[in-house]
Amino acid sequence: MLPATWSRLSCRALSTRGQRTLSLFSSSGPSNWTKVVSDAEKIVGYPTSFMSLRCLLSDELSNVAMHVRKLVGTQHPLLSTARGFVYDNRNNLQMRGVIVLLMSKAAGPSHAASDLLAQDMVSGIYPSQRNLAEITELIHTAFLVHRGIVNLKEWTVSDGPLKDMEFGNKMAVLSGDFLLANACTGLAQLNNTKVVELISSAIGDLVQGIYNENSNNTEENGLTDGVDVATWEEQTFLSHGALLAKSCQAAMELAKHDKESQRVAYKYGKHLSLGHKLNSDLQPFVKSSVGEPVSFSLGTAPVVFHRQIVGQERWRQQLQQAKTMRNQLDYSKLLAAVKSEKGVSSAVDLCCYHGNKALEAIQAFPSSEARSALENIASAITKF
Amino acid sequence: MCWIIHKSRLLYPTLHSCCCKTIHSDAKLKDPFTLAQKDLTSLYDDIKKELFVSKEELKSLNRAGAIAMISEMIHTASLVHDDVIDGSDKRRGKRTINEVWGERKAILAGDFILSAASMALARIGNNTVVKVLSQVIEDLVRGEFMQLGSKENENERFKHYLEKTFKKTASLIANSCKAVSILVNSDPEVHEIAYQYGKNVGIAFQLVDDVLDFTSGASQLGKPTAADLKLGLATGPVLFACQQFPELHAMIMRRFSSNGDVDRAWQYVLQSDGVQQTNYLAQRYGQEAIRQISMLRPSPERDALIRLTEMVLTRDK
Missing domain, CATH: 1.10.600.10 (Farnesyl Diphosphate Synthase)
Incomplete structure (x- = not known):
């Protein structure tokens, strides 16, 4: 049945923008993904931006935008995060919002709740579910910003003036807090304390996940005992999956769908996020870009698999061998070492496993355009 | 209360x-503190429990007490972030979180306290109360933004x-x-x-x-x-x-x-x-x-x- 829905989607897309449809079937990695998500956006009836206009146009954020200009030329991460909002990159796809809306539409109208009216639905989605999608994006963006806080004690001359770093931190804290605060008031307006609790717990999960991320990704950590694959999955769920899983579940709760629908939605969000993270972790290892400088974090899935396969001793040797004269890591050397073993293929297998689990979960909903889009997204993350 | x-x-x-x-x-x-002492003595233990165990048993905490706890948590979260914004190394005579653990962890700590507070708030189960206290979180940030600018007119x-x-x-x-x-x-x-x-x-x-x-x-x-x-x-x-x-x-x-x-x-x-x-x-x-x-x-x-x-x-x- 998969090919059938695929061709259905491609037909529909063909009518709107013909030349891009082909990429659905080519395995071109991220661009394929971009296409699948942007096609899905059309189904839910809204163009890209879920970030509430109220928030983007507020005095506070215009203030930040003005101040951020002062950071141009410095190394503060807030600059690249802010740039990401303007230029189209993977972070700007707002795929979490799209998925929450698709999930809402795929689950359909509520049968249980009397206070929810079908005529309030726009493109088959309740207003509260749209607000939830927006809140999900707000929280995600808030943490993109808070991830870019710099430890001032680790400041070096090459970062630019310390004063600029302090200022960048100030702006990053404030704008992240502003987005989070708007998420909080938005959540309160949903009038459902179960949803408030669920999404608040997702914020807690995110914090814990990012905390682990910070301590695992450092280079020094490459020498100590790293995490095993099971721990990697747990931590990645916290940092990359919990928000989407819980938002999908919350979308079901808002339409008063039963526990089973909520479980299915959660499962889809969880497995899709894990698959998506595996896919992006694998990019440097599957891309055949010759000559381009490679760089990857030592906490990415293929490395975690590799370390578990070759053992701590061999890994330490390989790290030593990849050290240059200046005691820096030669990533292309390390990449070759990882590629020579089963780490990459194991990570690909795990990625497919999660993609399939997501596909499987979504079968619980009746066949529809929205469900097909969710299927396409789940399939896209297993393509390299 | x-x-x-x-x-x-x-x-x-x-x-x-x-x-x-x-x-x-x-x-x-x-004396207001003597009068509320019984409720206050357990407050900090309650906050600790909320941050580390966060389980069913806590539902027994009376609801007004829960509000007291949540406001203290929101307050603390904002102080932790304020110290990063102001670059303070001391708070009430003690070293600040950013001074001891660095700015990254301080911000995460503040966010974590806020999420725990928000969960506790939701568990009270009253939509109006959730709205009233969420307003505080927004006000705190807006107030911090207001502090950035000065007005020309007196x-x-x-x-x-x-x-x-x-x-x-x-x-x-x-x-x-x-x-x-x-x-x-x-x-x-x-x-x-x-x-x-x-x-x-x-x-x-x-x-x-x-x-x-x-x-x-x-x-x-x-x-x-x-x-x-x-x-x-x-x-x-x-x-x-x-x-x-x-x-x-x-x-x-x-x-x-x-x-x-x-x-x-x-x-x-x-x-x-x-x-x-x-x-x-x-x-x-x-x-x-x-x-x-x-x-x-x-x-x-x-x-x-x-x-x-x-x-x-x-x-x-």
Whole structure:
């Protein structure tokens, strides 16, 4: 049945923008993904931006935008995060919002709740579910910003003036807090304390996940005992999956769908996020870009698999061998070492496993355009 | 926080005139902290439990107690972030989180406390209460943003200062008072009294704080004096002083960033009656708080809240 829905989607897309449809079937990695998500956006009836206009146009954020200009030329991460909002990159796809809306539409109208009216639905989605999608994006963006806080004690001359770093931190804290605060008031307006609790717990999960991320990704950590694959999955769920899983579940709760629908939605969000993270972790290892400088974090899935396969001793040797004269890591050397073993293929297998689990979960909903889009997204993350 | 429990004989309309007698008669003095001690002793343990176990057993915590806990958590989260924003290395005489653990972890810690507070808030199960306290979180951030800018016009500047003070300090107290009143009472008039009491006490508290920044020694407040000036902030005493010494205007606009600005501004403030005027303003907010709370029927708790207002006004650290 998969090919059938695929061709259905491609037909529909063909009518709107013909030349891009082909990429659905080519395995071109991220661009394929971009296409699948942007096609899905059309189904839910809204163009890209879920970030509430109220928030983007507020005095506070215009203030930040003005101040951020002062950071141009410095190394503060807030600059690249802010740039990401303007230029189209993977972070700007707002795929979490799209998925929450698709999930809402795929689950359909509520049968249980009397206070929810079908005529309030726009493109088959309740207003509260749209607000939830927006809140999900707000929280995600808030943490993109808070991830870019710099430890001032680790400041070096090459970062630019310390004063600029302090200022960048100030702006990053404030704008992240502003987005989070708007998420909080938005959540309160949903009038459902179960949803408030669920999404608040997702914020807690995110914090814990990012905390682990910070301590695992450092280079020094490459020498100590790293995490095993099971721990990697747990931590990645916290940092990359919990928000989407819980938002999908919350979308079901808002339409008063039963526990089973909520479980299915959660499962889809969880497995899709894990698959998506595996896919992006694998990019440097599957891309055949010759000559381009490679760089990857030592906490990415293929490395975690590799370390578990070759053992701590061999890994330490390989790290030593990849050290240059200046005691820096030669990533292309390390990449070759990882590629020579089963780490990459194991990570690909795990990625497919999660993609399939997501596909499987979504079968619980009746066949529809929205469900097909969710299927396409789940399939896209297993393509390299 | 139990002054609103009795629904029937709640409003006590004739008290406006005699509230002062209550305050000054020693026999009736209730120390607010003694009165609430039983509830407060377990508060910090409750917060710790919330952060680390967060399980069913905590549902037994009474709901007003939960609000008290949540406001403390929201307050703490905002302090942790403020210390990063201001680059402070000391808070109440102790090293700040960013000083000990670095800015990244400090921000995450603040976010984590906020998420735990928000979960506890949701578990109370009352949508209105969730809205009232979420407003606080938004006010805190907006207040912090207001602190970034200075206004050219003097009248606007004062309005800006009071609004910032409400958002950064008083909103939390006002809305927490409102939230507990909503939980135990259905009368909107009582909610408004609770809100107004909290708002006025909160603003009075901050005005006194701003005065102490000029008058208190470093040892007492646990942070170096004139800390606000050093951060580039013009608080009440400076704004009043500016009416007498227009030279301050330029310094306010450049946020005391030129060499010697902080010392010069400090001198101007001490020569002016900025401190007295700010104190006077604080007294007026305090009186309004007392007037508001006196509309509730008499109870040891109500008298304690009146006494608390007095303590806020007379504290020297």
